[in-house]
Amino acid sequence: MNLTKIKDKIKHSPIWKRRIHSWMFSNARPRLWVKWLVNPFVFHHGKKAVIRRQTVMNVSPINRFHLGTHSTIEEYTIVDNGVGDVIIGDYTRIGLRCTIIGPVQIGNHVILAQNVAISGLNHRYEDPTLPIHQQGVTTALIQIGDDSWVGANSVITAGIKIGKHVVVGAGSVVTKDIPDYSIAVGNPARIIKKYDSTINEWILAK
Template sequence: MIIEKLIRKLKGDPNYKWESIYTERDLLSVTKVRFAQVIRGLWLRVFFKKCSGLLFIGSNVKVRHGYLLTAGKNLILEDNVSINALSVNGIKLGDQVSIARDSILFCTGIISQKGNGIFIGDRTGISARAYFAGQGGITIGTDVIMGPNVQIFSENHNYADLCTIIKDQGVAKQPVVIGNNCWIGGGATILSGVEIGNGCVVAAGSVVTKSMPANSIIAGVPAKVIKSRADA
């Protein structure tokens, strides 16, 4: 199939195969959407710091401070994605990264406190309605998959002083690091200062408040290690 061969080439994966049978109408509809996304990408890429390969852009995508955004090959930004790259290190997206509809990525909250930035590695897929706050820095590895509604925070408000209102006590920025080959379930929340090792699985709805070792299966509020994947 021509489309299958084309996707193999774009992904650089000679073993890529369709897992379902599609009608000609299905394929025509998909092709039409992707073609429109490529056309939008031709216009948007001129505002990026750097962009390799094709750029697939959905409708109503908003990118601010694109001169601080670096994109690898064949980036997909689905409908209504909002990106604000204003930060010290900007936003860097690897090859074959996809970010699904209604997701928000930003790096600076209060304009007087410039944030750090966000890095997402090759072949990582971010599902719908993700919310990444990169003030303290977010690093996501390669081949990571995420369910919908995942939230990552890299900044906390200070609140220890009872004599000062919380909004006047400043913030504490701590980076979040997610290793390679992780699966983050839908609705998971990852808080500042957390490092999740390579190969971890985070159950849907978990709230991760502390760092986790590699190849752990993690679940709960607050999240804890249920077992190791080596024992699964």
């Protein structure tokens, strides 16, 4: 049985999930033996990839973590793959004090400015007789396409797909997918410009 099949079996067993989580984590953070003895052998870091010293890496082998070639994660950012893979492409820069909670896929040549929050996790809340933290979570993959730029203090919500060469204005809250070659701003974010390849210009969205 290969490692992938073992992971799948554990994920579908609530008892084993609790046991493994307790063994590998303390207060939602990987134990030191996981960080120093396991992670270096299972996570991929591309050539000249940089993770700054003050970055908080809440990552473990439970899910994948990949940082591409020449990519950088700046100081005080939090990366958490506890509920889903975190995949970051090549030549991508994750700015200061960002939060990235999987499942998240970020493409190549992407720029995240400071204080961007990207979370593929949501807490369940439907049962009013239970505290929200006792109701579990749901996850939905967030995808950010190649060559995109997400402005400072923006929020990308679970399940969103941002296309290629997209600009998200500072302070935006993205609650709907954004197609390729678009500029979106606001809360909730709306598309204000699109690139027209027939005239090679950015035009106002109708």
